[in-house]
Amino acid sequence: MLKKHMNHQEIADIIGISKPAVDKIACAYKKEGTACLKEKKRGRKVGEKRQLTSAQEKEIRNILIDRTPDQMKLSFMLWTRAAVCQLVQEKYGITITLRNMSEYLKRWGMTCQPPTKKAYFQDNVKLNTFMYETYPSIVKQAKKEDAVIFWGDETGINNQAHHIKGSAPKGQTPAVPSFSKTEKINMISAINNQGSCHFLCYEKNMTQQRFIDFMRRLIKDTDRKVLFIVDNLKVHHGKIVAE
Template sequence: MKDARYLSPKAQEAIRLRAVRAVLNGQSQTQVAQTFGVARGTISRWLKIYREKGEEALLAKPRGRPKGGKLKGWQAALICNLIRDRCPDQMKLPFALWTREAVGQLIERKFGIKLSVWTVGRYLRRWGFTPQKPLKRAYEQNPKEVKAWLEEEYPRIKQKAREEGAEIYWGDETGIRSDHQAGRSWAPKGETPVVEVSGKRFQFNMISAISNRGKMKFMIFGERFNAEIFIEFLRRLIRSNEKRKIFLIVDNHRVHHAKKVSKWVSRHKEEIEIFFLPKYSPELNPDEYLNQDVKTNAVGRRRSRTKEELMGNVRSYLMSTQRQPEIVKSYFRAPAVRYAM
């Protein structure tokens, strides 16, 4: 194969995209590097870019200085303040997120200056903004409970697991909807934006559990999440863990606290114990990052025509991820959950 460095920008873009997709679909980085004639370190770098900034960051960039007007200092300051303090819909713009297109329209509306998306992107990076995946954080969250969890409760659980030879898993359940929209919004570096979502088509549910050793278990189901389904998942989790005791950390969903579940767990206390995160604190659960991954890459980037097709896509994606422990481990590297590594 011709040295990739001497290919056209578009051809290089195609190689980057195909290489990343090949790794995500289960091939090893070494195999992919050999297939596309690049160094293994290059594949690792492309994967890092993809996970941090999304597929868009792998696309070819136009060469030369972008055409378009310039912003004066006071104009740039005003745009920065508007992006920090307001959402696009508050500015009467037809966007849910601060994308480059949304910022470009804001600039044109305010100052009559039309900029290309590339120029807008250059400005945003210069101003210290980065494209980020929006997260939701409940206002009901109690900071004192979160602090106690991080400094006292979780360290105790971790020590108890060592003493009993147990393995810690983090579990969560989520609804998968066919109308999920994947996207990133520009925001100041380190400040994650918030977005509300709506819409309804066909859907189903999944429950999963991951460990910081790279293990992952999951179950997909069509009915409403209830105590019977949760208990069935616990049975499967126990069977799959090679007779090693499990400490499962979950949120405060009412099903997790159901009497039927509590009685079942008490009868199997030699095999499993359940612990609960602080209320309204999904960002402390590493399994949330698996949920985001699935919704972004198995749902949001591939439209399904039927419920069965969507379930098949999600199941295939989860099985591929299950075979790649390093990807599962990467969910624990997000800043909010590094304490769980």
């Protein structure tokens, strides 16, 4: 197409790519000829540019499961990306960006996602009532009281379900963190409308006292009034929680 003296915008429209992409290809073709058109490998190799070793990943993940930030003498009450970054910095002297920490947490099975509104209700009538009546009033209350809205969620994580993959120099076998047994751990989290996530891990079942402790920690971390929207778990309606 270039040899036919078609302009770059016409080529972009025909191929279905952007004009800047065509400009880049044309420039490379002028310098390298057809060699620039050969398919090249894309993406990172497993473990490439990973800042933590497999052993360090395992240790940090175990701390998130077994400890709270204040037990590790950090300036947080619940685990957040920033809290885990601070933990890594203090333990290993390694600085990890919030974006990269998101990838680590995802690989460890510790991600917070805003639950769909439908997950809170069993039927469409209650869902519509919440969406068009209850939630708008919560938003108004939050603005009036300078409060922050959080959505609560409880989920399970499994040692055998994480995605930690070992890395090693070419020709050597990657070292992959191993766990002595399959272990089911639960995670309670709170995520606001801006995507800020706070979480804690716990064993066995959620109890009223554990739920109250989580809310108290969330309030301390947030330093503002909290409006916490949760689903219909029995523990959320318990007598101790209601008080």
